[in-house]
Amino acid sequence: MRTPESILAASALSLPFAGPDDDDHLTPRDFERIATLIGDKVGIKLPPAKRIMVEGRLRKRVRSLGLVDFADYTAHLFERNGLDEELVHLINAVTTNKTDFFREPEHFEVMVNKLVPALLAERRGERKPLLKIWSAASSTGAEAYTIAMVMNDLEAQRRDLSYAILGTDIDTNVLEQAARAVFPAEMADAVPAELSARYIMQPRKPGLRAEVRIAPELRKRVQFAHLNLMDKSYPFDRDVDLIFLRNVLIYFEKSDQEAVINRLVGHLRPRGYLLLGHSESMIGTSITMRQVAPAVFQKV
Numbered sequence: 001m002r003t004p005e006s007i008l009a010a011s012a013l014s015l016p017f018a019g020p021d022d023d024d025h026l027t028p029r030d031f032e033r034i035a036t037l038i039g040d041k042v043g044i045k046l047p048p049a050k051r052i053m054v055e056g057r058l059r060k061r062v063r064s065l066g067l068v069d070f071a072d073y074t075a076h077l078f079e080r081n082g083l084d085e086e087l088v089h090l091i092n093a094v095t096t097n098k099t100d101f102f103r104e105p106e107h108f109e110v111m112v113n114k115l116v117p118a119l120l121a122e123r124r125g126e127r128k129p130l131l132k133i134w135s136a137a138s139s140t141g142a143e144a145y146t147i148a149m150v151m152n153d154l155e156a157q158r159r160d161l162s163y164a165i166l167g168t169d170i171d172t173n174v175l176e177q178a179a180r181a182v183f184p185a186e187m188a189d190a191v192p193a194e195l196s197a198r199y200i201m202q203p204r205k206p207g208l209r210a211e212v213r214i215a216p217e218l219r220k221r222v223q224f225a226h227l228n229l230m231d232k233s234y235p236f237d238r239d240v241d242l243i244f245l246r247n248v249l250i251y252f253e254k255s256d257q258e259a260v261i262n263r264l265v266g267h268l269r270p271r272g273y274l275l276l277g278h279s280e281s282m283i284g285t286s287i288t289m290r291q292v293a294p295a296v297f298q299k300v
C-alpha cells in the first residue's frame with residue numbers, strides 16, 4: 001500500500017524529471033538563441049511573439065530528455081554539446097505541419113486541365129512521357145497523395161502519359177507518417193467520393209473509422225525523402241515538370257524565400273511549373289517567371 005511517505009518519496013524522486021511546468025519560460029536571450037539557430041538552419045522565422053508557441057512545443061522534449069526546465073534545455077543545447085543530437089528533434093518540434101487532402105483544390109483542376117496538357121504538348125514526339133512531380137514541403141503526404149489520385153485517374157483516361165511523385169520535407173516525423181500513408185479518417189472526408197472509393201482503404205472492421213490508408217497502387221508511385229530547403233543544393237533530378245511548394249515559404253525571411261525558389265526553379269525543365277500557396281503568390285512575382293494562374297508560375 002502507498003503510504004503518504006512513500007507517495008512523497010516517489011514524487012520527490014520524480015521531481016528532477018518532471019520537466020518545465022506552465023510557469024517556466026525561456027528567457028528572452030535563450031529564446032533568441034534558439035530562434036537564430038532555427039532561422040539559420042531551417043529558414044523558419046521565430047519572432048518574439050512565437051515564444052509561447054515554441055515553449056508549448058518544446059515542453060515534451062525537455063521532459064523526455066529528463067531535463068529540469070528550459071534553462072537546463074538551452075544549457076544542454078549550447079553549453080553541454082547536446083545540439084548535434086537534439087537538432088533533429090528541435091526542428092521536428094518547431095515545424096508547422098498542417099496539411100489536407102485537396103487543400104487549395106483549384107490547383108489540382110489547373111494541373112489537370114491546363115498544366116499537364118501543356119506539358120504533354122511540349123513532348124509530343126515521345127510515346128509515353130514520364131511527368132515528374134515534386135511536393136517540396138510535403139508534410140505527412142496529403143498533398144503528394146492528392147496529386148497521385150488525380151494523376152492516376154488521368155493516366156488511366158489518356159494512356160499517353162506516366163507519372164512519378166517525390167515528396168520531401170525537413171521533419172523526420174512527418175516523413176515517417178507519409179511513408180506509412182495512414183491518416184486520420186476525418187482527413188479523408190475532403191477527398192471526393194469516387195476517388196476515395198478507388199484510392200482510400202477503409203478499416204476492415206466495420207465501425208472502426210479511426211484511420212484510413214492510401215491504396216498500394218498509389219503508394220508505389222510516391223516516394224518520400226528528407227530535404228532541407230535551406231541546403232545550398234538539392235540532390236534531385238533537374239527535369240521536374242511540376243513543383244508544389246505550398247504553405248512553407250510564408251514562414252521564411254524574404255531573402256531565404258527567393259533563394260529557395262531560385263534553387264527549385266533550377267530543378268524544373270524549361271516551361272515547367274511552380275505552384276505556391278495562394279497566400280504566398282506575391283513571392284513568385286519577385287522572380288522572372290510567367291504567372292499562368294493564381295499562385296502558378298511557369299519557368300520561362
Ligand SMILES: C[S@@+](CC[C@H](N)C(=O)[O-])C[C@H]1O[C@@H](n2cnc3c(N)ncnc32)[C@H](O)[C@@H]1O
Pocket residue numbers: 041042043044095096097098099100103136137138139140143168169170171174227228229230245246247248277
Ligand atoms: C504547413 S506544411 C505545408 C504542407 C503542404 N505543402 C500543404 O500545403 O498542405 C509546411 C511543411 O514545410 C516543412 N518545412 C519547413 N521548413 C522546411 C525546410 N527548411 N525544408 C523542408 N521542409 C520544411 C514543414 O516541416 C512542414 O511539414
